[in-house]
Amino acid sequence: MSGVPALSFEDVRLAYEGSDMRFDLDVIEGEWLAVIGPSGAGKSTLLDLAAGFATPDSGRVVIGGRDMTRVAPAERPLSIVFQENNLFPHLDVFRNVALGIAPNLRVSKGDRRRVMEALEAVGLAGFATRRPATMSGGERQRVALARAFLRDRPLLLLDEPFAALGPALRKGMLGMLKTLRAERAQRPMSVVMVTHHPDDAAEHADRVAFLDHGVVLAVGPTRAILSGQTDPRVARYLGTKVSDP
Template sequence: MKDALVFDDVRFDHGDSEMRFDLAVKSGEWLAVIGPSGAGKSTLLDLAAGFAAPSAGHITIAGRPMAGVAPAERPLSIVFQDNNLFPQLDVFRNVALGIAPDLRLTAADRRRVEGALAEVGLAGFGKRRPSEMSGGERQRVALARVFLRDRQLLLLDEPFAALGPALRREMLAILTQLRAARTQPPAIVMVTHHPEDAVGHADRTAFLEAGAIVAIGPTRTLLSGRADPRVARYLGTLPPERST
């Protein structure tokens, strides 16, 4: 089976500096991406999604080269921190956009939308507007939509960052359940500022620093802080280096 996402010597001009990424995410794998602000985490997702174009290198998704492929044509879904819901549409139609952008739905489509809402615990919420829901409920709507699309790759750009610890754990549990219910679960690349969110969920974790992936490995090993001093310093388990 082809890798879900590959960055092959991908470079991106970022002001006076250059970011450089080499990465392979296996089909069905869950990869967490951590690192300090400005390290390139969101840029990595933007390049995969097509919102940014590399200056060199190659990006492939499920074996298909992405050069020149528009964001809307890429076989992936993405969830942002602001959940990207349309405030003028009710919950049912926001989810239905995942399979019918023109909102022309068959009876089978409607059953699928209702089923997706039930999966995330929002049965009966279809007529509500996003403004009438909590932050956690809105993120459930966003998850229902992306899993209804059933794409091979799911990008998460800190979608739960604004939620408290208990709600973040709840959302990660829902995400895990949705993924496990699929015969062919999507690969997930999850950017987070909360390394603890990766534990128990992500198969591997990548640590970014200064525009490059400088460490990657099994999540518990990497986040133990013993595998790499740069990761330990980021986690606060190693004193900062002193200048001489």
């Protein structure tokens, strides 16, 4: 690891829907960071700032040591998977995935091979000619994951992409993500995952950040944060009891 954070929010401030959001947070290169907190805490806004869909009123968003605060979303070295999977219904699976590396859909023979390999990696070999409307929610999210990994960016943002799936399927999708990420062992992809499911964080995250009212109130190792013993505000959110000192 280089020692340079994969993503940094440096005194980032944003007035949004009546809230004064203030973010200071470093995402370590190669780590899996889970972001938790109540609805309206600013979790998706944090990802929007990282991806460039929102611009801070002040402060800097730094990715891999480069100031990206005013850089357009398409030029940032990251991929993002949304809850709605963001697939184009008029395109088949092959073309939806190919958009990750060829926005004009002009794919070379090598590109075609990479797309097919990405589909095979997520268990969708044979689905290349299918349309999203003919697929289940879990299958559509696999397509979105295939596209994200095909882009091969060092930073992956997950905005609750598996929230609508049942527990078993959600667990399977996260396990698949873990496997795909492990295949990049020489330079593990950094992951920032917004989730309402603490169990998902416990299973996969290296660290957890807790947000409320647009502020990062606590961040630390997953077990320590999810124990609820480090901060009473986290304990209240989790519904756990803080032990007396």
